[in-house]
Amino acid sequence: GAGVSQSPSNKVTEKGKDVELRCDPISGHTALYWYRQSLGQGLEFLIYFQGNSAPDKSGLPSDRFSAERTGGSVSTLTIQRTQQEDSAVYLCASSPRQGPGNTIYFGEGSWLTVV
């Protein structure tokens, strides 16, 4: 596609439920990132995928959060047993490859509300 595509754009879920957020990166981009944007914490790095390398999971806030990337393209961020503090906008981004000069392109985000 023309840009990074995320779905759903909005999700309301009940506390304790699991949610899945999907990201379609720009075609051909090998690097994929998830960030979270919330009122209290601003923009935070969550996880990074680069090709077939092991992902950098250092930003995941708890073991309730996980992400996978299938076939080096689409990625799914899963939040288990959601809590109210998980309410945020989850942003996906991609870039052609790691290294200087590569612009990171962001999607419009998935707005998650936990009630």
Added chain:
Amino acid sequence: AQSVTQPDIHITVSEGASLELRCNYSYGATPYLFWYVQSPGQGLQLLLKYFSGDTLVQGIKGFEAEFKRSQSSFNLRKPSVHWSDAAEYFCAVAPPPAGGTSYGKLTFGQGTILTVHP
């Protein structure tokens, strides 16, 4: 750990006036530096970036930024603001790639909301 400070949470300017948004960073070495803009309901768009070389960087939409190593600053400027520039602006840093460290692991400032009066 690196950190980014944007001292101004909210700035209001008149259309046609000049603009400067401040950004200071804390990092052991010179990181890669970025400015992003986010319009309401939109994703983040890269305005400009600095990796090395000329310390005055030109970006899109008439924006520029100047890297000052001695002040650990990367302030964003525009000589004449347009109403369409109203948005939230984020400064971000990333470590230079070394030993597998991801340059895409951005640390963002808290953002500066820009309001433009007609």
